[in-house]
Amino acid sequence: MTNLPKLTPITSPWMHELMEEKTVLNELLEKYGSPINIHQVDTMEKNFNSYQSVFEEFGLKHKIFLARKANKTKGVVQKAYALGMGIDTASLREYTQCLEMGIEASELIITAAVKNRQLVEKAVHHGSLLILDNEDECDLVQTVAKDQNKKANIGFRVSGFFLNEKKLYSRFGFDLLDIDNFITANFIESDKYHLLEYKGLHFHINGYSIEERRFSLAQCLAFSQLLSKKGLKTEFIDIGGGILMNYLNNESEWDYFNQQLRKAIGEKTSEITYENQGLGLEAVGGVMHGELKTYPFWSPVSKGDSLREILSHKPHSNESLGEIAKNLQLEIRMEPGRSMLDQVGLTIAKVAYRKVDSKGNRLVGLEMNMTQMLSGSADFLLDPFVIYQTDEVEEPVEVYFTGAYCLERDVLLKRKIGLPKLPMVGDLVVFVNTAGYMMHFFESSAHLFPLATNLIWNRTTENGKISSTHFQNDENL
Incomplete structure (x- = not known):
């Protein structure tokens, strides 16, 4: 094998069971095209129980909402609802689709960054909770509620929390230093928003810091007590999402990759990323700047x-x-997306070609594009699996996987990948654990390429055998 850093992903038995079924996977790709996304939604129960058990440990009233924006499929929504979760929706279509699937409006919340009138009208009509971000949204919801002659359930998104005397920035929410005066003036000392029924507080913290979430929750708890003294009862505090999860089997591999990346950027060893990209790091005059x-x-x-x-x-x-x-009898809510979809999905693409570029790099082109496995992360740092169609023994190789867009930057993984042998045209490449924010969040159909088909695998078998008939197109759910 090559000497490139490995990043071995945590995988589930169902993934390996499926990857053994070469014939079935070839049939699915022949039927639906490349790439395909396969989901095993039963895995969500373990993730749900991981959170549920902690809330029970604290004896807390609680509610867990699936962050729908993390994945487009109906299958994950159906499973979340069956487990007793609510659904956090971020658009009119997400909200409407959930209603059409038979999910109770009381189990839906709307946290959309932009709430147009049509979304607000539907939410107020059905009585779902709207998380409000600014005064203009308050005005809109008040107007719609007046038109419908009914009250609207609302919560306030709060931002501008303090951590060690430093203010945390977010473009979302009412500033913590301003919201007290706003609520006092408009909800307590006047009836300007008399049709807005205040239910609770919500926050969105960028990144994944546990410490920042601690301080934000502490400040929301204190603010809820202040509102209570003014006669306004807070029923819940929603800590949002961004809860950490672990993708990798081995901490030492992660540390070694970080070390080798820095050496490569500093030109102390050969490159391990496409065009020696630093993924946020940069060496200037021998000094490392930035962060991963x-x-x-x-x-x-x-x-x-x-x-x-x-x-x-x-x-x-x-x-x-x-x-x-x-002690305050508050319900604590949360909206996991990525972590609730841990081990739930994988993405499979077919090899279209192999070539050597003008720098001597081996490129393996896949029938997919960079948006079909893309999030806000500078790279998806998990080793993929290759399903070879033949068992011929060849020499180990180092490759970059590239996509189908006419862009130089359509490189599916920025990291150079070591393989036991060069894939052939028609071999399959499997990217695991892509259900949360990877397969759908930035997916586009440029060049008129169709979006990937999403399949739900129910894992039923006949005589112990897996068949392509066991996979259902999510559109048909």
Whole structure:
């Protein structure tokens, strides 16, 4: 094998079971085209229980909402609802589709960054909770509620929290220093928004810091007590999403990759990324600048353990945040997306060609494009799997996987990948754990390429055999 850093992903038995079924996968790609996304939604139950058990440990009233924006499929929504979760929707279409699927309006919340009148009208009509971000949204919801002659359920998104005397920036929400005066003037001392029924507080924290979420929750708890003294009852505090999860098997591999990336950028070893990209890092005059702009694919705490670290924090006394919330009889809500979809999906693409570029790099072109496995992360730092159609033994190779867009930057993984042998045209490449924010979030159909088909695998077998008939097109659910 090559000496490139490995990043071995955590995988589930269902993934390996499926990857053994070469004939079935070839049939699916022949029928639906390349790439395809395959989902095993039963895996969501383990993720749900990871959070549920922590809330029960603290004796907290709670509600978990799936962040629908993380994945487009109806299958994950149906499974979340069956588990007892609510759904966090971020657009009119997401909200409408959930209603059409038979999900109760009371189980839906709307956190959309932009709420147009049609979305607000539908939410107010059905009585779903709207998380409001600014005064203009308050005006719009008040107007719609007046037109419909009914009250609207609302919560306030709050931002501008303080951590060690530094203010955390977010473009979302009412500033913490301003919202008290705003609520006092418009909800307590006047009836300007008399049709807006205040229910609770919500925050969105960029990134994945546990410490920032601790301080934000602590400040929301304190603010809820201030509102209570003014006669305004807070029913819930929603801590949003961004809860850490772990993608990788081995911390030492993660550390070694980071070390080798820095050496490569500093030209102390051969490049390990396409065009020696630093993924947020840059060497200037021999000095390293910047920071890795990828998801923290290795994390020592994950899912429920992350939530426990937030709720266990003791800000000022012997009481933890969880205990304070319980004593205040507050419901704690959260909106996991990525972590609720851990181990739920994979993306499979067919090899279209192999070539050597003008720099001597081996490129393996796949029948997919960069938007079909793309998030805000500078790279998806998991080793893919290759399903070879033949068993011929060849020499190990180092390759870059490239996509179908007419763009120089359509390189599917920026990282150079070491393989036991060069894939042939028609071989399959499998990217695992892509269900959360990877396969759908930036997906586009430029060049008039169709979007990838999403399949739901129910894992039923006949005589112990897997058949292509066991995979259902999500559009038909």
